[in-house]
Amino acid sequence: MKKFMQEFKTFALRGNVMDMAVGVIIGSAFSGIVTSLTDNFINPILNLVTGGATYTLQDVASFASSFLTAVVNFLVMAFVLFCLLKGMNKLASLAHKKEEAPAAATTKKCPYCKTEIAIDATRCPHCTSQLLDVEKP
Structure with missing residues (x-):
C-alpha cells in the first residue's frame, strides 16, 4: 500500500x-x-x-x-x-534536492612548492621535486 x-x-x-x-x-x-x-x-x-x-x-x-x-x-x-x-x-x-557525491580529485598540491599538479604526477613540473608518495608502475 x-x-x-x-x-x-x-x-x-x-x-x-x-x-x-x-x-x-x-x-x-x-x-x-x-x-x-x-x-x-x-x-x-x-x-x-x-x-x-x-x-x-x-x-x-x-x-x-x-x-x-x-x-x-x-x-x-x-x-x-x-x-x-x-x-x-x-x-x-x-x-x-539530493546531496551529490564530491567529484574525484584530479589535482593535488606539491608538498614543496605548493602548486597544483596532476594527481598521478611523480615529479613536480614547477620545482622538479620528486614526489615520493606516488607509487611507480
Missing part, C-alpha cells in the same frame, strides 16, 4: 498533471468572465438595438458591477493558484 501511495504521489505531482489541473481551474474561472460579458454587455446591447428592452442608469451600473466582480474573482483565483503552485514547486525542489 505504501508503494501504491508513493506512485500516486509521483503521478499527481508530475508537471503535466499539475499543468492540466491549473488549466481546468483557470478555464472555469475564465468562463465566468465570458458568461458575465455575455449576460451584462452583449445581451443588453442586442436588446437595446432590437428594441426588446430599455435600461436605466441603475441597470447599466449593475451590469458593469457584475462584470467587474467576475474579473476580480478571476484575478483572485489566478493569484491563489500562482501562490499555491509556487509553494508546491519550492517544496518539491527541497524534497528532491
Whole structure:
C-alpha cells in the first residue's frame, strides 16, 4: 500500500498533471468572465438595438458591477493558484534536492612548492621535486 501511495504521489505531482489541473481551474474561472460579458454587455446591447428592452442608469451600473466582480474573482483565483503552485514547486525542489557525491580529485598540491599538479604526477613540473608518495608502475 505504501508503494501504491508513493506512485500516486509521483503521478499527481508530475508537471503535466499539475499543468492540466491549473488549466481546468483557470478555464472555469475564465468562463465566468465570458458568461458575465455575455449576460451584462452583449445581451443588453442586442436588446437595446432590437428594441426588446430599455435600461436605466441603475441597470447599466449593475451590469458593469457584475462584470467587474467576475474579473476580480478571476484575478483572485489566478493569484491563489500562482501562490499555491509556487509553494508546491519550492517544496518539491527541497524534497528532491539530493546531496551529490564530491567529484574525484584530479589535482593535488606539491608538498614543496605548493602548486597544483596532476594527481598521478611523480615529479613536480614547477620545482622538479620528486614526489615520493606516488607509487611507480
